[in-house]
Amino acid sequence: MNKSKTIVIVVVLGLIVSASLWYGQHNGLLPIAAANEADLYDSLFNSLLTIAVAIFLLVQGILIYSMIKFRRPKGDNTDGEPIHDNFLLEIIWTAVPTVLVIWVGIYSFDVYSVMQNGRPMSMGMGMPAMTHNHLGMEAAHADSLVSDSNIIESANTASNVKANVKTETDPLNIDVLGMQFAWIFSYPNTEIQTSELHVPLGREVKLNLSAADVIHAFWVPQFRLKQDTIPGMATSLQFTPNKLGTYPIVCAELCGPYHGGMRAEIFVETPEQYQAWLTQEQEDVANSRNDGAIASAPSPELSDGHTEFLHMQLTTQSQKMGVDLKSLESLHHLTSHT
Amino acid sequence: MQGVITDSTPNIALAEASHAHHEHPDHRVFGLIVFLCSEGMLFLGLFAAYLTFRAVSTEWPPAGTPELEVMLPAINTIILLSSSFVIHQADHAIKKDDIKAVRWWFLLTFIMGATFLAGQVYEYQHLSFGLTSNLFASTFYVLTGFHGFHVFVGLTLITIMLIKSFQKGAFLGGKHYGIEAASIYWHFVDIIWVVLFLMLYIL
Amino acid sequence: MTQVIVQAPSSESFEPNKSSDKGKWREYFSFSTDHKVIGIQYLVTTFFFYLIGGALASVIRAELATPDSDLVPPELYNGLFTIHGTVMIFLWIVPAVTGGFGNYLIPLMIGARDMAFPKLNAAAFWLIPPAGVLLISSFFYGPSSTGWTAYPPLSILTDQRVGQAVWIASIIILGTSSILAAVNFVVTILSMRMPGMGMFDMPLFCWSVLSASGLVLIATPVLAGAMILLGFDLLAGTAFFNPTGGGNPVVYQHLFWFYSHPAVYVMILPVFGIISEVLPVHSRKPIFGYKAIAYSSVIICVLGLVVWAHHMFTSGTPNWLRMFFMIATLLVAVPTGIKVFSWIATLWGGKLRLESPLLFAIGFISMFVVGGLSGVMLGSVPIDIHLHDTYFIVAHFHYVLFGGSVFGIYAGIYHWFPKMTGKMLNEFWGKVHFFLTFVGFNLCFLPMHLLGLQGMPRRVAQYDPQFASINVICTIGAFLLAISTFPFLFNAIFSWIRGEKATDNPWNGLTLEWTTSSPPIVENWHGDPVRRTGPYDYGMGLQDTEQPLAPTH
Numbered sequence A: 001m002n003k004s005k006t007i008v009i010v011v012v013l014g015l016i017v018s019a020s021l022w023y024g025q026h027n028g029l030l031p032i033a034a035a036n037e038a039d040l041y042d043s044l045f046n047s048l049l050t051i052a053v054a055i056f057l058l059v060q061g062i063l064i065y066s067m068i069k070f071r072r073p074k075g076d077n078t079d080g081e082p083i084h085d086n087f088l089l090e091i092i093w094t095a096v097p098t099v100l101v102i103w104v105g106i107y108s109f110d111v112y113s114v115m116q117n118g119r120p121m122s123m124g125m126g127m128p129a130m131t132h133n134h135l136g137m138e139a140a141h142a143d144s145l146v147s148d149s150n151i152i153e154s155a156n157t158a159s160n161v162k163a164n165v166k167t168e169t170d171p172l173n174i175d176v177l178g179m180q181f182a183w184i185f186s187y188p189n190t191e192i193q194t195s196e197l198h199v200p201l202g203r204e205v206k207l208n209l210s211a212a213d214v215i216h217a218f219w220v221p222q223f224r225l226k227q228d229t230i231p232g233m234a235t236s237l238q239f240t241p242n243k244l245g246t247y248p249i250v251c252a253e254l255c256g257p258y259h260g261g262m263r264a265e266i267f268v269e270t271p272e273q274y275q276a277w278l279t280q281e282q283e284d285v286a287n288s289r290n291d292g293a294i295a296s297a298p299s300p301e302l303s304d305g306h307t308e309f310l311h312m313q314l315t316t317q318s319q320k321m322g323v324d325l326k327s328l329e330s331l332h333h334l335t336s337h338t
Numbered sequence B: 001m002q003g004v005i006t007d008s009t010p011n012i013a014l015a016e017a018s019h020a021h022h023e024h025p026d027h028r029v030f031g032l033i034v035f036l037c038s039e040g041m042l043f044l045g046l047f048a049a050y051l052t053f054r055a056v057s058t059e060w061p062p063a064g065t066p067e068l069e070v071m072l073p074a075i076n077t078i079i080l081l082s083s084s085f086v087i088h089q090a091d092h093a094i095k096k097d098d099i100k101a102v103r104w105w106f107l108l109t110f111i112m113g114a115t116f117l118a119g120q121v122y123e124y125q126h127l128s129f130g131l132t133s134n135l136f137a138s139t140f141y142v143l144t145g146f147h148g149f150h151v152f153v154g155l156t157l158i159t160i161m162l163i164k165s166f167q168k169g170a171f172l173g174g175k176h177y178g179i180e181a182a183s184i185y186w187h188f189v190d191i192i193w194v195v196l197f198l199m200l201y202i203l
Numbered sequence C: 001m002t003q004v005i006v007q008a009p010s011s012e013s014f015e016p017n018k019s020s021d022k023g024k025w026r027e028y029f030s031f032s033t034d035h036k037v038i039g040i041q042y043l044v045t046t047f048f049f050y051l052i053g054g055a056l057a058s059v060i061r062a063e064l065a066t067p068d069s070d071l072v073p074p075e076l077y078n079g080l081f082t083i084h085g086t087v088m089i090f091l092w093i094v095p096a097v098t099g100g101f102g103n104y105l106i107p108l109m110i111g112a113r114d115m116a117f118p119k120l121n122a123a124a125f126w127l128i129p130p131a132g133v134l135l136i137s138s139f140f141y142g143p144s145s146t147g148w149t150a151y152p153p154l155s156i157l158t159d160q161r162v163g164q165a166v167w168i169a170s171i172i173i174l175g176t177s178s179i180l181a182a183v184n185f186v187v188t189i190l191s192m193r194m195p196g197m198g199m200f201d202m203p204l205f206c207w208s209v210l211s212a213s214g215l216v217l218i219a220t221p222v223l224a225g226a227m228i229l230l231g232f233d234l235l236a237g238t239a240f241f242n243p244t245g246g247g248n249p250v251v252y253q254h255l256f257w258f259y260s261h262p263a264v265y266v267m268i269l270p271v272f273g274i275i276s277e278v279l280p281v282h283s284r285k286p287i288f289g290y291k292a293i294a295y296s297s298v299i300i301c302v303l304g305l306v307v308w309a310h311h312m313f314t315s316g317t318p319n320w321l322r323m324f325f326m327i328a329t330l331l332v333a334v335p336t337g338i339k340v341f342s343w344i345a346t347l348w349g350g351k352l353r354l355e356s357p358l359l360f361a362i363g364f365i366s367m368f369v370v371g372g373l374s375g376v377m378l379g380s381v382p383i384d385i386h387l388h389d390t391y392f393i394v395a396h397f398h399y400v401l402f403g404g405s406v407f408g409i410y411a412g413i414y415h416w417f418p419k420m421t422g423k424m425l426n427e428f429w430g431k432v433h434f435f436l437t438f439v440g441f442n443l444c445f446l447p448m449h450l451l452g453l454q455g456m457p458r459r460v461a462q463y464d465p466q467f468a469s470i471n472v473i474c475t476i477g478a479f480l481l482a483i484s485t486f487p488f489l490f491n492a493i494f495s496w497i498r499g500e501k502a503t504d505n506p507w508n509g510l511t512l513e514w515t516t517s518s519p520p521i522v523e524n525w526h527g528d529p530v531r532r533t534g535p536y537d538y539g540m541g542l543q544d545t546e547q548p549l550a551p552t553h
Helices: A003-025 A036-069 A088-117 A147-159 A270-291 A300-304 A307-313 A316-320 A325-333 B014-020 B028-055 B072-095 B101-126 B136-164 B178-200 C025-031 C035-064 C074-110 C118-126 C129-140 C160-189 C205-236 C249-283 C290-307 C319-347 C355-378 C380-389 C391-421 C427-454 C465-498
Strands: A172-179 A180-189 A191-193 A197-199 A205-211 A216-221 A225-229 A235-239 A246-252 A263-269
Touching: A036 A088, A036 C319, A036 C355, A036 C380, A088 C319, A088 C355, A088 C380, A172 A197, A172 A216, A172 A225, A180 A197, A180 A263, A191 A197, A191 A225, A191 A270, A197 A270, A205 A216, A205 A225, A205 C118, A225 A235, A225 C380, A263 A270, A270 C380, B028 B136, B028 B178, B028 C160, B028 C205, B028 C249, B072 B101, B072 B178, B101 B136, B101 B178, B136 B178, B136 C205, C025 C035, C035 C074, C035 C118, C035 C129, C035 C391, C035 C465, C074 C118, C074 C129, C074 C160, C074 C205, C074 C249, C074 C391, C118 C129, C118 C160, C129 C160, C160 C205, C205 C249, C205 C290, C249 C290, C249 C319, C249 C355, C249 C391, C290 C319, C319 C355, C355 C380, C355 C391, C355 C427, C380 C427, C391 C427, C427 C465
Parallel strands: A172 A205, A197 A263
Antiparallel strands: A172 A180, A180 A191, A205 A235, A216 A225, A216 A246, A246 A263
16 A cells, blocks of 8 residues: 555544544533533543444445445446455454443443442342342342442543532432322422422432332433333432532333323422422421321322312312322322332 | 265266255255244243242242142143153154054044143132232243143144044155154143243242 | 356256236235245235335324424324334334345245245235234224333223234234244255355355344244233233232333344344345445354344343343343444445445445445444443433434335345346436435434434423424424335336336346346246356356356365
């Protein structure tokens, strides 16, 4: 291969690499990142996008070049060169992708470990509510899969996590119930049940997810986190919000005709705002109790199927939540869950 | 099925093997075995479901399920297993063109298979749980039921071949695919049962 | 190379039935056992269902042109995308690439007169039209509306019980058809190659169909198991997947995806095979890396069986399981990459005949790479967690299934239409078809990547108004796609009836189907087929040789 050809190839490759690197970091394809987990995600995503764009440009470039350069000249009905293989080339295009995917795998494993917050990579998620089972398979095999501090540290530095904001070390537990077609959030140790999710900035939140009827999925795009809520099974999601704002909670598993309308909002507030909201909610609970019970408080009359009484139970708030008679009954069915 | 031809010897006889117009090699046994491997995957999928339900349950069988009686199904298993040996004799016999022996072996296999099914029906009638009683019950009935259905198909095949065997010249002269097929299918049904029996009754 | 006569002197030279052309069309509506007739029956029938699937898509995109659910009732909308997906997979791509191209080409490519089991072949085909009619007619009373994935408990608690039951029945029938065809392919390819044709002498299309058939045989019965248990839950009161009765919905997902992931390889592998056939002929160059492509088909088949839970990364799956499946999924990129690079190397330095078959083949490579890259990204668990069940997924699988399989099918149709019908397709309208399809396809599906990343879930009729303008672009692309089918349809129909007559070998191909007439006679060749060259021996000066090929094994 002559010198000028080599130069051209090097320049083109250089352009592809630069373009990919630039676009990878400035793609603007993702919504704002509002949680620590989202920052981790975005670094990984940008890296993967860089590689993908490079490969894309390379392949499309070669294809277009080929279509121009190797177009059959008019009248030429002869064959091309009988080239069947090229050992070196084939080794390269086997080895390079292999190395790339292994790198992607390791990087992803790291990111995932940190997102799971250093919990052992064992059967920690998504098992049915009972964990001890017939065959004696333990719920935690903590040996080789435990993410040790090394992994977390290297992942943290490697991914340039910014604003790893944390105020309290204790996660804030919130129960989430998905039902056709609404989300209901309960704050343990209070009697708050609401259709809006409020959380304070910088504190780790652990959502205990469940579903009343069919499979739903809890998704906040700005956190890059999603988890199915499955009837009969306890699942969970944790995150640390790091940006104030209001973000959509989108149901991301087909759950019936109004799946598209099943949305809620999460309010990331300052700790003061959050406290204020919490206090207000608790007052509302106390007040409505005086007026004659909130929709979901268990009450003996419910089992009568007393329609009138049920109507009284539907305060404006619960109606705003989208709770109707049918969901009321199914809710009652599940009040054992906290 | 590839022709191996050395460099300089024209080997015409080889080429004719696959393309002589009237002598088509019989691929049906191969085809049947391929199909049965696939059918086996149906059972494997159902077995996997059963084992998964078992693995993730706190209590198995679920509370309130009566203990399964093992004696009758064990006897049934012995009958079915033995019937495989019986039908195998028929396979031997037809390769020696002994059509009379084939008829007897097939009849005996039929009786043993029918006994197995009768035993299953008897068991079903005397079980205190139904299809929808609980998860174990449902999987029990679906697994044994599907297997039983396959036994029924096997009995049908045996019957058809048995009837055919009374035709003049049936299955003679190497044209015994029907006998072989019924036999292979029957072994398949047997193997599935052994796994089923171990999984449901013993483990 | 010593010249050895492989052709057997036929002691009885075979005279085919010379059926007259008039009334031949009746054959296509009959229980013909001729693999070529069956192949065409499959291709025409599946294309018809493709049009139905496309019509459903048009209504879906019309609804999505506005953010509100304002065109069709919500339950019907869910039925639209459910049946769209089901039709496109089970009534279009799977049967078209296996039953259609597989049946037509395999016996010809290996020098056989027909498939191993011609009657079984016909039976497998004739299961398709009734199953299709059954499925489509469910629109009269309320089709299944739980997605082509039919996850319980939704699919057990659905208001469309009859529609759901009919859906289950259709899947079981179509799965059976698929299995029966696969038995035929495995036995035929392994046992009926002409003498002297070893496994590594047969065209790569045969390798791809063999691999795809292996997947069908192993995985489809597990889907049947899932359907049976789901059916019992729906109709008989059992609770395999119903938590209120002690069941587990995630078990269904495992059973379902154990099939449905390999299913995508079933849908793409034969198309890989088509591309491996089209590229050498229209570039006048041997396929690059024959053995690598053959082996990678088998590797994809094996790996494809152990990646299914990457569809369940956000489901009730433990962390260790997610990690395992992530690794296996990422690894599949390697054999796939080997194929893509080998195809590109085939084009490189060739003499490219830039007509419709090659345009669609190059379009295939181009679009499939996009889908493959988004697929590798999705293989990463954390990445997938944000993107699962969003429009990013819809973009990904349409790039591999439309940009991949459909483009590849079109490449195959343009390439083999002369052989199948004895007529040439009009090249000008072929190019129009290609450009309209390429533009419409990208306009419709490229923006969907952004929609998913930005937060739009899938399977919805109403969405956040911020996504409205992008959705309008997608809808325009979809309508352009709809329009693009017309030049093809008219071209195909008109050419079949009154097109320019085709010679035996209009493209100067080297595989065996080009050594007989267009269309081939009933038992494919007068006398026995003769191999004069390997399937990809371009540029070796062998084409004009009178001598048949010496066998290498």
